[in-house]
Amino acid sequence: MRIEDIKQCEIGKPCNRCATRMLGFVGFVLLLGLLAVLFASFAHASGSDTCVEGYVWREAYPGDHVCVTPDVRKQAAADNQLADSRREPQGGAYGPDTCKPGFVWREARSQDHVCVTPEVRAQTARDNGLANARRQMPPAAANGGGPRHAEVWSATRQATSPPAPMALPKMSQPAPEAMPAPTPVPRETATMSSGFRLPEFPWPPPPFSTRLKLDRALLVAGQPAPTNGSVAARMEQALAANGYSQLSYYAVPDGFAIVTQIERIDDRAASAAEQRWSTQVPPVSLIPFNLDAYIKALLGRNGDSFRVLVFAFTPTPFAAAGAAVTPGEAMAWAEKGATALPAALAARPYGSDTVCTALVYEFRISSLGAAAKRPGAFNGEQHLRAAGILKTLERAP
């Protein structure tokens, strides 16, 4: 069918075959469109930007293939729609993109000046940091291509990944000069060698009772070329020497975290001699009945302190955010984490800028329930010293 024929049909000239030809032409165009869609889908599915199950592209801006949860994607779309209403109509100190009070630039990429709440900005930064961990790996790596293959694929990812903001200044008005476009420093947080991915630790971390930045020398001393694996092993040995046998590994932005199981502590922050790993509150005996113990239990004075230690190894600065964690959630951390670092991540060099921060989550559990203690009764050093961890690390060669 020629274009002239179509034109004739369009201007309404009498033509017996016009309808048939028109239908044929439309069908042909539809077929082409279908093929294009199929091709695009295939290209998408086989491409390296494909998200792992449960994640979708964020699409905060055209070409934004950072994998996020469907809720985050909806949030990004909603923020885009509300972008104009959140900007100062007359502009401001930072030009026409100046946000209204209470909003900050999202910075899904450095030029992303959509105004969002600080929580959304933090979530965006976190998603950027975990972008690589949420993408499907190339087939060779998934089938055991080995660390070398993973490194090559990782390098490709680094070249194509969106920039990952490293710091999250808390300010109501974003200041371009105060927040330079972050340098892309994407790193892998999950192994690519065996198809196993570390579960993600809640990030930014929930509010903790106290924290302690561990001296780097404690972790890398005596290691000419420390790797994530060797550092994790040293920490694991120090923990095991002090009775922490059930450790869980998690992914955090640009690094990993080790979580201990919840333990009962005494009034000096040392591990409790009895019932250390039990969160059970002993019931008051009915026979013989002890009125004093009963009144204490009635008022919740029979409680003990508990703690969970989280060692976060990451070069990314962070601040606690969100709701306080409950003891139940903290207990679930120990259950849901991985048993070890994946091989590819373990083989990666321990970055010179990587910092190990011990986060201490302290709780009080009594017959009246459980609650987080914030701030805690002890500081971070008191906790780690009383637990024996610092002493063990200091003795290590």
Next chain:
Amino acid sequence: MTLTMHTARKRLALVWFLGAAVCFVVLLFISFFSADADPTGLWDWFLPAVVPNLSLIIGVLVYAHRQAQTDTRIDPFLYRLAFWLSLLYVLLLLLPLLFFPLTGKPLPELLSISRLWLAAVQGLATGVMGAFFVRQDK
């Protein structure tokens, strides 16, 4: 012995107000003197459990007082049913509050579980009490 409506009302009111008062004092005690308790959760459990029934009883007492009618005889079956269901309910209300130290389970957990049986018995007790009062006031 034949019970009059006046006496029946007073007995039912006594059961409910006494039970509620004991719970109230225990919760007040915990709220004031405990550092670990979540008072919001405790009162959130207690108030819906007693306020509707206490309101019903107070309403009936006030109504009866204003009517100033001669005292009438009651339906013994409905009265006994209302009385024993009310007593059962009040005991079930006190059960988790006074016995949680003996169980080893945290109070919030027990209160949460107790909502199940309390809702069932409260519905029955309220229904029977309502029927009892309405029937006698006709």
